[in-house]
Amino acid sequence: MDAREMTVKWVRGSLVVHMYRMGNEMEEVQAPAFQGRTKMLREDMAEGKVTVRIHLVQLSDTGLYTCYFQAGIFYNETSFDLQVAERQKLPLSVAGPAQLIQAKEGEDVTLSCDISPTMDARDITVNWFRNQTLVYRYPNGENLEESQGTELQGRTKLLKHDMAEGKATLSIQQVQVSDSGPYTCQMQSPTYHSEAHIELQIAECLPTSQKTLPIMIAAVVLVVFTGSLMVTCFFCKTKFQSRDYSMMSSSRRRTEKQQGPTSLSWEAPASPQATSWRIY
Numbered sequence: 001m002d003a004r005e006m007t008v009k010w011v012r013g014s015l016v017v018h019m020y021r022m023g024n025e026m027e028e029v030q031a032p033a034f035q036g037r038t039k040m041l042r043e044d045m046a047e048g049k050v051t052v053r054i055h056l057v058q059l060s061d062t063g064l065y066t067c068y069f070q071a072g073i074f075y076n077e078t079s080f081d082l083q084v085a086e087r088q089k090l091p092l093s094v095a096g097p098a099q100l101i102q103a104k105e106g107e108d109v110t111l112s113c114d115i116s117p118t119m120d121a122r123d124i125t126v127n128w129f130r131n132q133t134l135v136y137r138y139p140n141g142e143n144l145e146e147s148q149g150t151e152l153q154g155r156t157k158l159l160k161h162d163m164a165e166g167k168a169t170l171s172i173q174q175v176q177v178s179d180s181g182p183y184t185c186q187m188q189s190p191t192y193h194s195e196a197h198i199e200l201q202i203a204e205c206l207p208t209s210q211k212t213l214p215i216m217i218a219a220v221v222l223v224v225f226t227g228s229l230m231v232t233c234f235f236c237k238t239k240f241q242s243r244d245y246s247m248m249s250s251s252r253r254r255t256e257k258q259q260g261p262t263s264l265s266w267e268a269p270a271s272p273q274a275t276s277w278r279i280y
Contacts, residue, residue: 003045006071096196105205113185113196115166126168127186
């Protein structure tokens, strides 16, 4: 039978644990000891199954619970006994990554912490802080807009897929340079409290023009230096060639001076058919 249109009431003795009527939660009749700690699971109500979850059970929650069903003239009830054992007081610790978390401006970042010994983190309170400012609180994350601070509003959420394994992961979307700083992951229950510290560093993303400007300046300096070197080499080469030419001319003049001037004489031959020239 479909239980979604029924009245369902859970009680422990005279205390109303949870009451559901025609699709609505009747919180005004709930006992103060259970306010904010119970939730009706509606996934299987169409098949007649009614489940209530009690968060953060305490020793005082021990007792006999009765569930009442009613729809028109139809009425039924069932009872069961709940025993809450005192949890063994093991040291609780929360750990995060030891290394610095780095990202670029505009990227999405995830910060994670783990509870040890491993336990279901859905049943404890998880707080994320940046410096002393509350960034996110579970299980009441949807009600943090006023205390969260304007810089991170609308950009944080808690990823819940690993919470059953004791991991709490904070997602920050489109990070800004101002998001840099120390973050604290705090996990607590009525009897335990521990926290881990994570450092986040966001690098500024420079425009393309600012990125290429140093390269352009280096290229211009390289061209000017290369041009100056080529001009210097050209003048040096010209100077050495001129010097070599001057030295060769001077040497030639000295040689001619030592040997004396070259003369050409003509002697008449004894025979008219022969002509003789002699160079001195």
